[in-house]
Amino acid sequence: MTKRRQNVLVSVDSSSPAKRKLSLDDLLQSFILDCKAKNLSILTLKVYEDSVLRMKEAFQEQQMPLDIYTVTSRDIKNYFIAYMINQGKSDNTVNSRIKGIKQFFKYLFTEGWITQNIADELHVVKAEKLMIQTFTKEQVADLLAQPDRNTFTGFRDYTMMMILLETGMRISELCNLKIGDIFFKKSTYKIRLNIKVSA
Template sequence: MKDLMCKFEVYLIKDKQLSKNSLESYNRDIKQYFNYIEKNGIAEITETNKTTVISYMMYLQNLGKAVSTISRNLASIRCFYQFLLTQKLIDENPTLKLNTPKCEKKLPNILTLREVDLLLNQPNETTFKGLRDKAMLELLYATGIRVTELITLKTSDLNLELGYLRCNTETKERIIPLGSIAIKCLEKYLTEARNLITQKNVNDQSLFLNCQGNKLTRQGFWKIIKTYTKKLDTDKAITPHTLRHSFATHLIQNGADLKSVQEMLGHSDISTTQIYTHLTENKIKDVYNKTHPRA
């Protein structure tokens, strides 16, 4: 099993070109599936069939797993059987005719312009930490990049003179324009804060550093945004991704075309970006219902 998992990981990286997070998710799902079949007396994966997969889906359902979790597991297992086919270890994929459980699509939380202003104005710009936090929040809202992308940025990825950011992932690179406010905050952070903290670690080229002069982590940024959102008077569950959702929605509300937003977000499929048009449609309906005399 271990040797098979190693080959599967290579397959995911080379053939599927999955990101690090997706790779971890697939590996975790398949390991859990292995544990299930072993507990049920199946020694080899080649001895499994459609009934095995269905019983596993039912097992997850009985555990109270969310529909989205079950769907993701089925997608991982389907991919694994496809890999077994390429290795000629099985003759057919037992998951091909299995229907994926329908997930109820939940619209993401977005912030109003007022809420964005309140959040982005929280950091105290008289301190290193405040200058850094202000630059990070402004950059997230200005570009819509993910937290993983934020913390892996290098100083060389910025071109403040031309006003753009180069964002690299494991499979693609995209160029995203920067707004004037984000540029000013980044310039201030680089000249007044980062240069001081890098004295502790002169070799680290990461754009954003913690107070020890090391690269900022995902957990570190989560703690930062939680600190600032606690001070906001809102019932919305605000996460780092909320700024990404707000970035896209506000662009579309102000007339940006879907294709441009897709490119800036780095979505491979435009259908993923279309969720933000639904948010805009809901806003229009809400305005109509509140203002039209015969609504």
């Protein structure tokens, strides 16, 4: 009688030795290249790269080792997020950098560089809602009185200021406004939206 062979499941480490040799700087470069391939904006790339570099600096300044393969969410909360808050960084700055490193760790997990996605355990801080100060009527009147409307450039500047004031149009939208976008008989205009869709 033939004895059947018993199959045994053995866990295999999905991280290859070659991947383990990459430094934080190499992983960051790989991350940024991946973001470029997705056609993310230059500003987004800068925010992501700066976030990771600031995290690296924070650990170094506190003389704490940063092993990207074993670092935990608790380490990042203690030595990066809390560090920024203690330095008096604004809520917007802190949250921007948190979002940046979340994308970085998400990429590392998706590509198999790390075995746990610690990005899921990182959360933005509650930002303080600030009241935006507006101009008084007197300040608006003073601003509109500045251009010399008897000259071409003065009348042009006054017209642009009035458009911004009356419509709430962004400066970039005003700069992109063409003659063909203005319908004088209907007293209307068309705003060209410059929307970049990320993959």
